[in-house]
Amino acid sequence: xxxxxxxxxxxxxxxxxxxxxxxxxxxxxxxxxxxxxxxxxxxxxxxxxxxxxxxxxxxxxxxxxxxxxxxxxxxxxxxxxxxxxxxxxxxxxxxxxxxxxxxxxxxxxxxxxxxxxxxxxxxxxxxxxxxxxxxxxxxxxxxxxxxxxxxxxxxxxxxxxxxxxxxxxxxxxxxxxxxxxxxxxxxxxxxxxxxxxxxxxxxxxxxxxxxxxxxxxxxxxxxxxxxxxxxxxxxxxxxxxxxxxxxxxxxxxxxxxxxxxxxxxxxxxxxxxxxxxxxxxxxxxxxxxxxxxxxxxxxxxxxxxxxxxxxxxxxxxxxxxxxxxxxxxxxxxxxxxxxxxxxxxxxxxxxxxxxxxxxxxxxxxxx
Amino acid sequence: xxxxxxxxxxxxxxxxxxxxxxxxxxxxxxxxxxxxxxxxxxxxxxxxxxxxxxxxxxxxxxxxxxxxxxxxxxxxxxxxxxxxxxxxxxxxxxxxxxxxxxxxxxxxxxxxxxxxxxxxxxxxxxxxxxxxxxxxxxxxxxxxxxxxxxxxxxxxxxxxxxxxxxxxxxxxxxxxxxxxxxxxxxxxxxxxxxxxxxxxxxxxxxxxxxxxxxxxxxxxxxxxxxxxxxxxxxxxxxxxxxxxxxxxxxxxxxxxxxxxxxxxxxxxxxxxxxxxxxxxxxxxxxxxxxxxxxxxxxxxxxxxxxxxxxxxxxxxxxxxxxxxxxxxxxxxxxxxxxxxxxxxxxxxxxxxxxxxxxxxxxxxxxxxxxxxxxxxxxxxxxxxxxxxxxxxxxxxxxxxxxxxxxxxxxxxxxxxxxxxxxxxxxxxxxxxxxxxxxxxxxxxxxx
Numbered sequence: 015x016x017x018x019x020x021x022x023x024x025x026x027x028x029x030x031x032x033x034x035x036x037x038x039x040x041x042x043x044x045x046x047x048x049x050x051x052x053x054x055x056x057x058x059x060x061x062x063x064x065x066x067x068x069x070x071x072x073x074x075x076x077x078x079x080x081x082x083x084x085x086x087x088x089x090x091x092x093x094x095x096x097x098x099x100x101x102x103x104x105x106x107x108x109x110x111x112x113x114x115x116x117x118x119x120x121x122x123x124x125x126x127x128x129x130x131x132x133x134x135x136x137x138x139x140x141x142x143x144x145x146x147x148x149x150x151x152x153x154x155x156x157x158x159x160x161x162x163x164x165x166x167x168x169x170x171x172x173x174x175x176x177x178x179x180x181x182x183x184x185x186x187x188x189x190x191x192x193x194x195x196x197x198x199x200x201x202x203x204x205x206x207x208x209x210x211x212x213x214x215x216x217x218x219x220x221x222x223x224x225x226x227x228x229x230x231x232x233x234x235x236x237x238x239x240x241x242x243x244x245x246x247x248x249x250x251x252x253x254x255x256x257x258x259x260x261x262x263x264x265x266x267x268x269x270x271x272x273x274x275x276x277x278x279x280x281x282x283x284x285x286x287x288x289x290x291x292x293x294x295x296x297x298x299x300x301x302x303x304x305x306x307x308x309x310x311x312x313x314x315x316x317x318x319x320x321x322x323x324x325x326x327x328x329x330x331x332x333x334x335x336x337x338x339x340x341x342x343x344x345x346x347x348x349x350x351x352x353x354x355x356x357x358x359x360x361x362x363x364x365x366x367x368x369x370x371x372x373x374x375x376x377x378x379x380x381x
Numbered sequence: 382x383x384x385x386x387x388x389x390x391x392x393x394x395x396x397x398x399x400x401x402x403x404x405x406x407x408x409x410x411x412x413x414x415x416x417x418x419x420x421x422x423x424x425x426x427x428x429x430x431x432x433x434x435x436x437x438x439x440x441x442x443x444x445x446x447x448x449x450x451x452x453x454x455x456x457x458x459x460x461x462x463x464x465x466x467x468x469x470x471x472x473x474x475x476x477x478x479x480x481x482x483x484x485x486x487x488x489x490x491x492x493x494x495x496x497x498x499x500x501x502x503x504x505x506x507x508x509x510x511x512x513x514x515x516x517x518x519x520x521x522x523x524x525x526x527x528x529x530x531x532x533x534x535x536x537x538x539x540x541x542x543x544x545x546x547x548x549x550x551x552x553x554x555x556x557x558x559x560x561x562x563x564x565x566x567x568x569x570x571x572x573x574x575x576x577x578x579x580x581x582x583x584x585x586x587x588x589x590x591x592x593x594x595x596x597x598x599x600x601x602x603x604x605x606x607x608x609x610x611x612x613x614x615x616x617x618x619x620x621x622x623x624x625x626x627x628x629x630x631x632x633x634x635x636x637x638x639x640x641x642x643x644x645x646x647x648x649x650x651x652x653x654x655x656x657x658x659x660x661x662x663x664x665x666x667x668x669x670x671x672x673x674x675x676x677x678x679x680x681x682x683x684x685x686x687x688x689x690x691x692x693x694x695x696x697x698x699x700x701x702x703x704x705x706x707x708x709x710x711x712x713x714x715x716x717x718x719x720x721x722x723x724x725x726x727x728x729x730x731x732x733x734x735x736x737x738x739x740x741x742x743x744x745x746x747x748x749x750x751x752x753x754x755x756x757x758x759x760x761x762x763x764x765x766x767x768x769x770x771x772x773x774x775x776x777x778x779x780x781x782x783x784x785x786x787x788x789x790x791x792x793x794x795x796x797x798x799x800x801x802x803x804x805x806x807x808x809x810x811x812x813x814x815x816x817x818x819x820x821x822x823x824x825x826x827x828x
Contacts, residue, residue, distance in 0.1 A: 033570065040498075040501060041498045041499055041572060042467060042468055042498075042499045042500075042501075045499075046468070065570060066487060066488060066491070066567075066570070067487065067567050067568045067569070067570050068554075068568045068569065068570035069568065075549075075570075075571070075572050075573070076491075076570045076571065076572075077495045077498065077499070077571075077572055078491055078492045078495040078571075080460075080461065081460060081461065081464040081492055081495045081496055081499065082464075082495065082499070084460075084461040084462075084464035084465045085464045085465060085467050085468050085499045086468070087415070087465050088415060088419065088465050088468055088469050089468045089469075103488070104488070105483065105484075105520055105521060106521075107439075107483075107519045107520060108458070108483075108484075111457070111458040111461075112458045112460065112461045114457070114458070115457035115458040115461035115462060115465075116461055118413055118414065118415055118457055119415040119457075119461070119462070119465040134568060137565070137566045137567075138487045138565060138566060138567040138568075139485055139487065139488065140485035140486065140487070140563060140565060141485075141522060141525075142485060142521045142522065143521075145521055145522040145523075145525070146521070173455070178455070180404055180405065180409075182405050182662075184664060185451055185662035185663060185664025185665060186450040186451060186664065187404050187450060187451060187452060187453055187454060188448065188449075188450040188454050188455075189450065190447060190448040190450050193441070193448055202521075203521040204518070204523070205518070205519055205520075206518035206519060207440045207441060207518060207519045208441055208448070210438035210439065210440065210441060210455060210456055211413070211438075211455060211456065211457050211458065212413050212455045
């Protein structure tokens with residue numbers, strides 16, 4: 015593993031529990047102020063953490079993350095919008111179309127942060143998981159999460175980019191040959207038909223998976239575009255924390271080397287460090303230094319906003335304090351949006367539709 | 382003008398995925414790009430509409446196992462579009478169709494509360510059921526729900542959702558519910574819905590659907606837009622309300638209706654013919670005949686006569702859309718004699734028999750038609766369905782709305798901060814968790 019120069023800037027994203035928004039303004043006003051501060055400070059993405067039900071660590075008033083992200087889509091211009099969704103208690107079909115719609119509405123800035131559900135979420139979710147007839151073991155939930163991402167990727171790519179033809183001569187709006195049913199069948203669910211939503215600007219919005227331990231290392235190694243390393247942490251990063259992060263990184267990279275989904279565009283996930291709010295800006299800097307000393311090449315920092323740090327002013331001062339550690343924001347918007355997809359902002363190569371690529375290949379062979 | 386009109390309620394229906402939406406005209410735009418939704422919503426808001434309405438897509442339509450190619454197809458996720466519209470509109474109500482079959486109450490209740498909170502109390506929910514294996518194949522549980530239990534699950538779903546909204550409003554930490562369809566324990570994590578409950582809309586037309594609506598809904602999106610039909614439906618549904626202690630004004634009836642404008646009645650009628658021809662391409666005409674005749678008609682010439690042989694029953698299976706050919710042989714006989722009598726080719730006949738919009742005329746005539754239908758209690762207003770995305774409402778807003786205002790039949794401004802429920806003139810206390818249910822309506826009706 016290469017050693018990064020701790021002085022080199024890395025990308026930075028913010029992580030926010032939707033239950034922790036300031037309550038002294040209307041929800042959308044508070045959310046928008048925060049997102050605008052994140053954009054102005056050069057954050058690559060905003061990760062909206064969420065849960066179906068509340069637990070000890072969460073406030074009570076949490077907005078649904080995917081809808082909070084959708085509301086921000088037309089009101090922001092550069093920041094990636096990444097809602098967190100729990101697998102097994104969500105419908106892969108709804109998750110696929112909501113992410114596609116977020117991508118359409120944000121002109122290519124959607125992402126998806128997937129995690130497995132808590133026991134309380136399983137109890138609250140009705141029959142979705144129970145219908146599988148499976149026990150909710152760690153292994154079964156991890157398989158379901160992998161199947162969820164596989165089904166979702168097939169849905170995202172089920173429409174070729176040129177499926178809408180509007181051909182007046184034949185009277186056809188669609189070319190059905192360019193729409194491909196996923197026909198997915200896994201241990202806990204099956205999914206037959208194509209997405210209802212045409213292919214979105216990014217095609218496959220980046221998938222982010224956070225690792226607290228090795229439970230999801232295989233899932234992240236095989237399927238994540240971004241693996242967020244979140245080892246157990248005290249109030250400040252120390253050598254044990256760095257060793258933990260390094261161990262998670264090694265596990266993810268070993269899994270990626272052993273097996274990598276055909277949907278992934280890079281041979282391994284990017285590695286980002288989760289920086290708990292307790293670390294503060296100085297701790298974030300120290301975390302980067304310790305990670306480098308542990309031989310861990312890091313692509314970005316995901317900074318957690320604390321319960322009381324979600325105002326625009328707090329976000330602005332946090333990002334200002336991190337100054338040199340953050341990639342400078344892109345060129346200032348000139349006359350409107352800076353049209354950068356989240357994939358591009360992360361440095362991921364564009365996702366190509368495999369069916370369209372095969373069609374192109376056949377055409378070239380024939381000519 | 383001596384007539385005193387009742388206030389008209391207007392809904393802007395984003396053009397749908399069927400042959401009435403024209404995609405071949407030069408001005409036809411994307412049905413997916415958010416810019417289209419933004420234009421449509423902001424136009425509706427400029428026209429002071431009550432709300433915008435979005436349908437829901439769960440699977441692409443198929444015929445004989447193949448995806449239908451002839452109509453506009455593909456939609457974004459309904460909830461996500463409504464949430465995105467919350468920030469680019471200020472007053473307009475936002476209503477979407479969401480099935481109770483392939484959603485779960487704890488998730489959907491907090492999603493709806495989220496959009497209601499993000500929009501400052503402007504949300505409505507069109508409650509539908511979709512209990513069939515074709516749609517079920519896209520979801521974890523498959524086609525799990527028996528058709529006859531569809532409204533039973535719906536009613537339990539809506540009432541459980543109301544328990545969750547109540548809990549959030551009253552600061553109760555958890556909800557537990559054990560019923561036939563749901564067994565749920567949830568520590569509530571959702572914003573307080575500014576309207577307490579989003580406005581409940583319903584569109585089912587069967588006796589069971591009408592009972593469900595009379596017990597639970599605050600708006601019915603009906604299909605009865607002709608005067609006699611509308612009046613009968615209006616009287617029937619409003620007549621069910623007393624038995625469950627609801628007032629007549631607690632349930633608004635808003636039929637879907639198209640419109641075509643022109644400089645004169647003749648000009649508008651001509652425009653309507655032109656639009657009908659755009660809606661029914663030669664390929665769409667053949668497809669319609671294939672459905673009626675129950676078989677593929679591969680070499681059929683649409684510019685010639687109708688097929689001379691008789692239809693077969695149930696030979697063409699279309700999924701994802703309700704069709705209405707109850708007696709194909711009788712319809713075929715009727716169409717053949719009409720074509721012969723009027724000298725029409727097959728294509729011309731299908732164009733001619735395509736339903737014309739409810740309102741055709743000058744802006745003044747259309748405004749008067751709408752205001753009189755509401756005054757006559759055929760409806761409380763209309764769900765207007767333009768034939769073009771995204772500009773299909775522009776002309777109506779520019780020319781018909783001022784006429785309606787001149788008649789004194791439509792608002793001249795929004796009341797700032799008004800909730801959707803207030804705008805619709807609905808009582809502040811919609812049916813609650815313990816309100817009489819659909820079975821009570823049915824009992825009251827048959828007693």
